[in-house]
Amino acid sequence: MxxxxxxxxxxxxxxxxxxxxxxxxxxxxxxWDATGSDLFDQICHNPDYYPTRQEMALLPQVAAALAARVRPGVTVVEFGSGASRKIRTLLDALPEPAAYVAIDISGAYLAEAIGRLAPDYPDIAMVPVCADYTKPVQLPVAAGPGGILGFYPGTSIGNFAPPEAALFLERARTTLGPSLFLVGADATSExxxxxxxxxxxxxxxxxxxxxxxxxxxxxxxxxxxxxxxxxxxxxxxxxxxxxxxxxxxxxxxxxxxxxxxxxxxxxxxxxxxxxKYAPALFQALASQSGWQPRVLWEAEAGSFNLHLLEGMGGAT
Ligand SMILES: C[S@@+](CC[C@H](N)C(=O)[O-])C[C@H]1O[C@@H](n2cnc3c(N)ncnc32)[C@H](O)[C@@H]1O
Structure with missing residues (x-):
């Protein structure tokens, strides 16, 4: 790591x-140290914290749609992987994923999370990367034969104001190269x-x-x-x-x-x-950052959204 x-x-x-x-x-x-990561995992299980519940409910249908779109041997790259729980729904559905690259700033927690995940997926290469994704990140593995699928779930894109979010998306395009990118965005306003x-x-x-x-x-x-x-x-x-x-x-x-x-x-x-990123705003930022918005899945009438983007990669 x-x-x-x-x-x-x-x-x-x-x-x-x-x-x-x-x-x-x-x-x-x-x-995000080990205590912060652990507290956040408890927050995700609290009924008041609606985004996790909404996204988890949406993920099986998204995973099924991706499974039909992605070739066998895809390398899945998650930004801010945390407890690496949501990724299970994707790894279970996708055709023979080659590798799972988990990028997170919380190093000790990342090692533990991958330690828990790896035994359940013996045929998938587990690649933890302790890095700050607000800086350029280079993948330590090449794309699998099925290409690359990026994953940025939860409400993390919301930690960025619009100009910084566009910058993150641009940097992610460089990190991932030609790829699909599944990004969560909370649009709740209540x-x-x-x-x-x-x-x-x-x-x-x-x-x-x-x-x-x-x-x-x-x-x-x-x-x-x-x-x-x-x-x-x-x-x-x-x-x-x-x-x-x-x-x-x-x-x-x-x-x-x-x-x-x-x-x-x-x-x-x-x-x-x-x-909070309503779909039109998020898609405008994605387009501005060189991604093509392809599919939008909405939970609870658009309160939480998963966006599938497609990109040809960026300059290194
Ligand atoms: C809101 S949690 C999401 C965790 C998980 N992906 C989920 O959706 O439940 C954000 C995660 O991103 C990580 N993170 C926050 N800022 C980061 C940064 N600048 N670089 C890399 N990871 C970061 C945190 O350690 C944490 O695991």
Missing amino acids: SGPVDAREEILRDALSGLTAAPKTLPGKYL PERLQRAYGGADGLMAAFHRNILVRLNRELGADFDLDNFRHRIELYPDPQRVEAYLVAIRPATYRLGGQTIAFAAGERIRTDTSH
């Missing part, structure tokens, strides 16, 4: 730059549903976001007092998105990398954003 990608210096630089800016932010990619999923999930969301401070304390020797931060979300209409924050309850100062980080009461750190 390649990696590790989260060099201490890089996290420190990014954390200092975000926490000394106004307003304060932390890059969402640092939510405030109550978003509030329950992103603000609640039985406190799991709060634990997931606070874990980013736990990580800074552990890995960078910072001294954030976790009890001084509560988790809050806000919904914005344009572009439509959910933003997650950790809000300081009392004024406080903390130490990080030899610097002092001061908080006023009520001052907040933005820890993540989840943009």
Whole structure:
């Protein structure tokens, strides 16, 4: 497995730059250590977190349609593979997949997930790649005889604002080469549903976001007092998105990398954003990034969508 990608210096630089800016932010990619990944897996099982349920319900019909379209010996490449659960539906349906390349930034969790998956698929080469997909990623294996199928499920594309999403799609085109690419996109706009999923999930969301401070304390020797931060979300209409924050309850100062980080009461750190992509917007971004939108599958009247794109690859 390649990696590790989260060099201490890089996290420190990014954390200092975000926490000394106004307003304060932390890059969402640092939510994903082994604890963050495990908390997210619990969130996926919580009934309030609707996207996993919707996508899982849609996947069998999508997998059957792909099985009819893809040749035997395809190499499947998943971006942000997490617990590698959804991929089972594809691997079970596709004709004799040659390899599964799982790309994830959360290295230890990735190794565990592949360790659980591999025994059930002895004829498929398992290729974990610990990498940050916001940077160029090169596949360590050649395309199988059936070509390449990319997979980017869940709501992860929503972590990007539209220009960054277009950039990610362009980079993915270079990584995958000539390929099909199945991408999930959440388009939910109902405030109550978003509030329950992103603000609640039985406190799991709060634990997931606070874990980013736990990580800074552990890995960078910072001294954030976790009890001084509560988790809050806000919904914005344009572009439509959910933003997650950790809000300081009392004024406080903390130490990080030899610097002092001061908080006023009520001052907040933005820890993540989840943009909602209606089909027309997503397809416009995909086309702008050199992909041809081919098929759209919708769950619950378009609340969650899976898009099949086709691309001829990009410049390396
Ligand atoms: C929302 S979870 C989705 C997990 C799984 N694919 C699913 O749909 O349930 C996002 C996954 O992407 C990974 N991830 C987040 N940012 C990343 C980055 N910049 N590079 C690589 N992986 C990343 C996380 O570690 C996590 O496993």
